Amino acid sequence: MSSESERGPVGIIGGTGLTTLAGLKITGEEARSTSWGEPSAPLVQGRLGHQSVVFLSRHGNPHRIQPHQVNYRANIQALYDAGVRTVVGVNAVGGIHPDMGPAHIVVPDQIIDYTWGRGSTFFEGDLEETTHIDFTWPYDADARAILIAAATARGLPFSDFGVYAATQGPRLETAAEIRRLERDGCDLVGMTGMPEAVLAAELGMRYVCLALVVNWAAGKSDHIITMEEIEAAIEPGMSGVKGILEASMAELGALTPKSS
Numbered sequence: 001m002s003s004e005s006e007r008g009p010v011g012i013i014g015g016t017g018l019t020t021l022a023g024l025k026i027t028g029e030e031a032r033s034t035s036w037g038e039p040s041a042p043l044v045q046g047r048l049g050h051q052s053v054v055f056l057s058r059h060g061n062p063h064r065i066q067p068h069q070v071n072y073r074a075n076i077q078a079l080y081d082a083g084v085r086t087v088v089g090v091n092a093v094g095g096i097h098p099d100m101g102p103a104h105i106v107v108p109d110q111i112i113d114y115t116w117g118r119g120s121t122f123f124e125g126d127l128e129e130t131t132h133i134d135f136t137w138p139y140d141a142d143a144r145a146i147l148i149a150a151a152t153a154r155g156l157p158f159s160d161f162g163v164y165a166a167t168q169g170p171r172l173e174t175a176a177e178i179r180r181l182e183r184d185g186c187d188l189v190g191m192t193g194m195p196e197a198v199l200a201a202e203l204g205m206r207y208v209c210l211a212l213v214v215n216w217a218a219g220k221s222d223h224i225i226t227m228e229e230i231e232a233a234i235e236p237g238m239s240g241v242k243g244i245l246e247a248s249m250a251e252l253g254a255l256t257p258k259s260s
């Protein structure tokens, strides 16, 4: 744990249904440029309770950037440059696991990357050495424990495990693709979990995913997936997500940076 005066801001990357963070007491806004390009939106600085927070809307504000076109490197680099060393990535997902239907909240413990063609590493160009980071546990254990405790205390429909399948999008999956992901051991499906998680790891940041199930994945219900269904699940579900964020911010902010 670090002392109050040493604390940097906690980063929150909001996704679908979380373009802005209600409850964040905004103190400033900063348009940051990075050597990887422009992040999706200006960084919004503020406080959740006593903890300073930097909020970034993954798909821009308004929501307009497709999942395969997000500049993940610029987003993570901009947060790093703003002093963020712990990041919560909030994701809307489809549920594959039979217990993970709409409104369920999950703190996944693993991820499988099915994306392609994205800028997925900072180790590129004319470098002096090769670097292969360990990525056995893609999500930070301490940050996971904090979110899990907050979700448990609030009595929300919630799972403290799950394998997130990161697909390319922007289309949703076929039923056969979902059956394949299930055979692979995936519990949830979304389009943005990678390379966000690995880029944070490459910079030595703590990264954790807080996922809200907004629909049954393709073929897991008796109907096709509609945006109306997703929008209906987002509003109530995100209020639970915000409650978890508020309840866990101080502890997340007190985590010692991994690479200090």
Ligand SMILES: CSC[C@H]1O[C@H](OP(=O)(O)O)[C@H](O)[C@@H]1O
Binding pocket: 014, 015, 016, 017, 058, 059, 066, 067, 090, 091, 092, 093, 169, 190, 191, 192, 193, 230
């Ligand atoms: C049908 S909504 C798909 C959209 O929602 C998720 O976004 P995010 O992870 O940023 O919350 C998913 O990955 C897709 O981008």
Ligand code: HPA
Binding pocket: 092, 093, 094, 095, 167, 172, 173, 189, 190, 191, 214, 215, 216, 217, 218, 225
């Ligand atoms: O069913 C889905 N598939 C991929 N991404 C998603 N994001 C929300 N729901 C889904």
